[in-house]
Amino acid sequence: MKYLKFLLILVAAVLIHGCESNDTTTNSVYIPKPVNKKVLVEFFTNAGCNPCIAAHGFLDEINLNSGVTINDTSVIILSYHTKYPYILDSLYRANISQNQGRCDYYGVNNTPQARLDGVNIGQYSSANWSAQINAEFKTTNYLNISLSNTYDELLDTGVVTANIELVNALPSANNVIHMVIIENNISYVTAPNGITSPDDVMRNMITGLDGEAVTIGQSNQFSKGYTLNSRWVPGECYIIAYIQNPDTKAIFGVERIKVVQ
Numbered sequence: 001m002k003y004l005k006f007l008l009i010l011v012a013a014v015l016i017h018g019c020e021s022n023d024t025t026t027n028s029v030y031i032p033k034p035v036n037k038k039v040l041v042e043f044f045t046n047a048g049c050n051p052c053i054a055a056h057g058f059l060d061e062i063n064l065n066s067g068v069t070i071n072d073t074s075v076i077i078l079s080y081h082t083k084y085p086y087i088l089d090s091l092y093r094a095n096i097s098q099n100q101g102r103c104d105y106y107g108v109n110n111t112p113q114a115r116l117d118g119v120n121i122g123q124y125s126s127a128n129w130s131a132q133i134n135a136e137f138k139t140t141n142y143l144n145i146s147l148s149n150t151y152d153e154l155l156d157t158g159v160v161t162a163n164i165e166l167v168n169a170l171p172s173a174n175n176v177i178h179m180v181i182i183e184n185n186i187s188y189v190t191a192p193n194g195i196t197s198p199d200d201v202m203r204n205m206i207t208g209l210d211g212e213a214v215t216i217g218q219s220n221q222f223s224k225g226y227t228l229n230s231r232w233v234p235g236e237c238y239i240i241a242y243i244q245n246p247d248t249k250a251i252f253g254v255e256r257i258k259v260v261q
Contacts (some may be wrong), residue, residue: 030067035137048086143167176211
């Protein structure tokens with residue numbers, strides 16, 4: 001009888017411990033909080049920049065939906081490779097005019113740097129960047145953008161269409177639309193800083209460095225054709241579309257879509 005009581009106590013203890021463990025696991029699941037809008041982080045990096053390593057890790061965690069911000073799924077990342085400090089960065093040299101042009105536009109002359117919806121968010125620290133992203137989520141949502149895309153795998157060409165809905169009156173009528181092809185998981189085994197598979201890399205600004213002028217009414221549609229370089233992996237490519245005031249640099253709406261659905 002004593003042995004039976006001992007077994008019953010042992011089973012109960014195991015069951016209680018198991019329930020506690022499950023509760024802990026459930027409580028640790030990251031659940032994104034509702035936010036007003038999606039935001040764009042433009043990240044300026046370089047393959048020879050050692051301080052960029054930590055910033056890359058921070059952005060990778062956002063892409064993995066790890067809970068770096070209150071809603072990682074609403075953060076869209078666009079990375080430009082610069083010439084600072086390693087001018088032989090092959091991803092910079094693959095599109096010098098647009099990489100350098102975007103650096104010049106924002107006055108970027110060192111790395112790592114980032115712009116959040118067009119605004120400089122200062123020296124990298126995970127706490128600082130997370131806090132500013134979380135604050136930006138709560139600001140006015142001006143536009144809702146939805147994207148559709150058709151892609152011909154034989155020709156490596158496609159057409160992306162942005163449907164833009166005005167939610168709140170824009171502060172300025174002088175706006176442009178940018179459409180940008182990015183690629184993930186690029187093989188860069190010779191990168192001096194060891195970032196050998198960078199993500200969100202700007203490949204081509206298909207609306208040009210300056211974007212294309214767009215007038216935002218109550219509802220709008222904008223389409224643009226594009227071609228993928230044969231060296232890019234279509235399954236790793238996305239298109240980002242965003243509306244920006246070229247004078248104030250403020251970004252009013254952003255969305256992203258995979259090239260291959």
